[in-house]
Amino acid sequence: MYLTQGLHRHVQQRPDEIATVCAGRTRTHAESVDRIARLAAGLQQLGIRDGERAAILSLNSDRYSEFLAATLWAGGVVVPVNIRWSVPEIAESLAEVDARVLVVDDVFAGCTEGIRAGHPWLRHVVHGGDGPTPDGMLAFEQLVETSEPVEDARRGGDQPAGVFYTGGTTGRAKGVLLSHDNLLTSAMGALATDHVTPDRVLLHAAPMFHAAAFSGWVGNGVVGGTQVAIPVFDPVAVLTAVQEHGVTDVLLVPTMIQLVVDHPRVDEFDLTTVRRLMYGASPMSDALLGRTMKVLPNARFLQAYGMTELAPVATLLTADDHQDPRHRRSVGRAAPHAEVRVVGPDDVELPRGEVGEVVVRGGSVMLGYWNRPEETAEALRGGWMHTGDAGRMDDEGYLYLTDRLKDMIISGGENVYSVEVESVLAQHPAVATCAVIGVPDDTWGERVHAVVVPAAGATVTLEELRASCTGRLASYKVPRSMDVVDALPLSPAGKVLKRELREPYWAGQERAVH
Template structure:
């Protein structure tokens, strides 16, 4: 990470020290602790130390608005928050709204009343391994994902679920001791966390970048002997677009790029495979399934380039010990080739949504995870993901909850009705569009509405375009027909989700 380096032994001591700090600061097994930061070494230590101490990380998306941080922190009943210097003032501004946080820890920040300095906080703690026994059914982390009401839900993952997905993925990932795995996706993302676990499990080196910069990413891939990287399609697209001499770079050390989390165009994928000349592996899954349910391995990618381009539209086959079903609205199985909701079962599924028994029962009814995605399985066992049953938008790997955006737009005085949808974007996979009905005799420009949203939402959640209509299409019960709204923008796109 930058100029910082840790050996395995140094990391072992640092993790033990932080774990002992958690234990000796009064935290109990099962207590939730939050982290708000861009990628850094402390973030990695945070996950490993929490696992040893039996406390449960709640990583916060730094791109969310402070109001959204408040909701997640309070919902998780968080007892402690670690914050990098860049976000101390943001947390301080909402401190009075945080109901359960008792300890505020600042990493490499100027001294501030009511905050403890991270280095001083851990300094007196032993570096011996804690004696606490952690079992595989205990919670390992809690990550927040979308909810139908617009509020995110905390998906609780156990040690068993995460290690199961690790073993499932390492069964086909050709890693070995000495490999160098680049992590640039933010560590509040499940895939980045599992990628770090996999790297350590295989005896590799984690090469961590603070944030995504296409020029720096390409430099690292070509000059730092990186053997594997996990990227979202928006990152791949940005590298191909904004690094003019990328075709001249030497990527001979690079063996594998794993991608997923949002739509990717066939043209982008083809160009990336030509430039990087390495194996490409696609992962399909969701936070509630740790990371991966299916994978499209390197061989189908090669087959696609050799004359079977339709394979690039597939999300792959199930990872080991995972079952996939396609069902109708009554959970009845559908035949091969028929489109329905994708259901999954395997050891990598979440335990529950935090403190939401009804939502948990609905999502896991019958012992199967109801993904909310629609797709079909072909005669060769490949899963094709076509659309979302849910309306969630995935923009550049970030989840956007339409209802949350709509709630903000309804606060705009000139708007009487609104629907938010995802539309295709070469850069981001999808981007947010607002379709607006104005009040009679009221006027507003797209720019004014977008600027209004920027004051109340995270940047990735804000609409990038606004359409004005006379009326929104609705079904007899009054629900907006979002599929009908999306259709004109997605016409000609065979693949809607990845």
């Protein structure tokens, strides 16, 4: 199969039904596919074909959706850029994959000079915003209007479709190479779990560069539903979009869900059209789940656990599972397309109830990390994706996460790798050494917390450390709290014992991962 396959079917079967809605623009499947075929022609003229990479740095929009489809239609590989990264981080990732075309919207147009400085091989920047096209850029709409539609390249199967950046235990982001089959397998496994029909209206409120949101885009492309996009998550914008467009499906992380259902204006909106609420990154508390069920009385709930390397779904907690209090603290059972095990250090499956590493096998497992064969081999050893997450499985196959083997923090649904933050903090002249951990946070699930040993005779404040991170780290990676200590606990080998640092904060918590 190939990711553009559904487009042909939708034009054939429902050409006049709505495909995309954004910023007052509404386009049918016929109109949308015509624009995609024309944009694909324009991208081919810019060199995007036969696996060449095209990137996008933009807030959510209908043009974002068109760019994704057009790049694949042209035969290229999409590179969705994390909008929360700093300019140096963006430039480094684009240079690594040698992206030759970059689409930016009005918000990020000003970043292009810095990106070009770090990635001088970038050939073309396409302006996909609503404002005037800046000098030195090509206009998105002009590419569409001046290009004749081309035939779909129909690249598919195990051919690369996208490079999605995630964090890594080394502290540097890694490019995860996913194929058409990877992405379709994961999306269709999720669709098979809860019957989805073509009248689906999916709201893109979570950022579309995320693998989870991208998977929602893929799934909607399969069934032929409507894609509704708002630029960024905002509780009132979500509520408004649901009411105005009859949204049936929403993908959010629990932090976002809490902000929506607890908003003081929530009772002003008709939310009865919502049939399905999908969430991930962390479980919902029973209290939040109860409030959400009252606000969305017709919604079924689906929790997914996975990672970018799994395109991204591994397990699913179904709507029926949510009705059983025994299962709500789990992340569900293996999705239809996946095998999931808990193994020991020897990669042998452990007896039920014992804690070990979660490993996954199936058609959604990545092709590998971009230009990192050794790390790919290590992650995929024995044919299983080693997630780095610790968990246990009960006798019914429900998976419970207990801790994280990888040194990673999930704050507001974003992955933060402590080594990356530590390397920036350590450059501050008042810092002798430091460690970064995740601690519980009612709003963000976890927050980035720094433990700092000051240099001799020096003092340091949280405000000073945060200021030193500006422009060097994405804002969500900057520490939100800090402890100053005389020394860090070390193992005999000299490794910082982060478990000891975490213990006071996680004491009494049900699990060491939020």
